[in-house]
Amino acid sequence: MLQRQSKAAPRRRRRSGVAGSAALAAAAFAVLAWLVGLVEVPGVSSPAPWVQQQVGSVPAAQLESAKAALAQIPVKGRAPKTGYTREQFGQAWADTDRNGCDTRNDILARDLVAPTFKPGTRDCTVLSGTLHDPYTGRDIEFQRGERSADVQIDHVVPLSDAWQKGAQQWSAQKRLEFANDPANLRAADGPANQEKGDGDLATWLPPNKPFRCEYAVAVVAVKAEYGLWMTQAEHDKAGELLAACRAA
Incomplete structure (x- = not known):
């Protein structure tokens, strides 16, 4: 009887360890879900x-x-x-x-930084300028001509x-x-x-x-x-x- 009891005890400890690990994993998941805004805690705003x-x-x-x-x-x-x-x-x-x-020149004049214009076009034909491109986050130097399509x-x-x-x-x-x-x-x-x-x-x-x-x-x-x-x-x-x- 004593031998059987000594063998059973470790098994109970292992089960307890597994349960504890599962509980910790569940708690960690709950915290992560709160952090990314998947769940809400009453009275506490999720930062996400x-x-x-x-x-x-x-x-x-x-x-x-x-x-x-x-x-x-x-x-x-x-x-x-x-x-x-x-x-x-x-x-x-x-x-x-x-x-x-x-319209194309209107938008270039609106969106480019420091645009320059072709003389004699009443500030219509945009020749150059810098675009702080919102789509990519890059700065693009616009030059009318072969590289006009860059913008x-x-x-x-x-x-x-x-x-x-x-x-x-x-x-x-x-x-x-x-x-x-x-x-x-x-x-x-x-x-x-x-x-x-x-x-x-x-x-x-x-x-x-x-x-x-x-x-x-x-x-x-x-x-x-x-x-x-x-x-x-x-x-x-x-x-x-x-x-x-x-x-x-």
């Missing part, structure tokens, strides 16, 4: 600092406006791309605001995406205005713009993570303004990004 840093921040009023606008954006399937061409949105970079400068003008909501989510039913004039609306345009790194293509929030996000909040807010604002819809995947991604945004 690195989650929020991944998408950045916008002013509180803009964030709340975007969340309200997202709730009103319809969710539908993507319509066929049939019939889409760039020409469906009118002349590229038309002077829709009639200020004497085409491109991106449609935040791509024309093809808009075509498949409501723009097919628009008038030609509304499509022209949409394609040249400064709210939907941003000077950006050329390769990043090419990589984006006609991607929506569900399929492409700026590589520069701290800019993703501002980018999502811009997409939501444009789609809400023009009555465009989102797919379920895009709507879910927009909600995820806005939920992670910090109010500045």
Whole structure:
């Protein structure tokens, strides 16, 4: 009997050790889940600092406006791309605001730091400047000429995406205005713009993570303004990004 008891005791200790390890693992997981914001502790805010840093921040009023606008954006399937061409949105970079400068140069002048202009063009034709590119976080020196494509003008909501989510039913004039609306345009790194293509929030996000909040807010604002819809995947991604945004 004494021998059997001495053999049983270690087994009880091993079981106790396993149970203790499991409890510690569960506790560690709970703490980790709280830290990343997966669970909430009553009366204690989850910091999730690195989650929020991944998408950045916008002013509180803009964030709340975007969340309200997202709730009103319809969710539908993507319509066929049939019939889409760039020409469906009118002349590229038309002077829709009639200020004497085409839209591309307007956006370059707005987004570049210290832009210079071709003499005699009424400060219209941008020759050079520095872009603090929001999509990649890099500084790009723009020089008109062979390397002009290093900086491109991106449609935040791509024309093809808009075509498949409501723009097919628009008038030609509304499509022209949409394609040249400064709210939907941003000077950006050329390769990043090419990589984006006609991607929506569900399929492409700026590589520069701290800019993703501002980018999502811009997409939501444009789609809400023009009555465009989102797919379920895009709507879910927009909600995820806005939920992670910090109010500045």
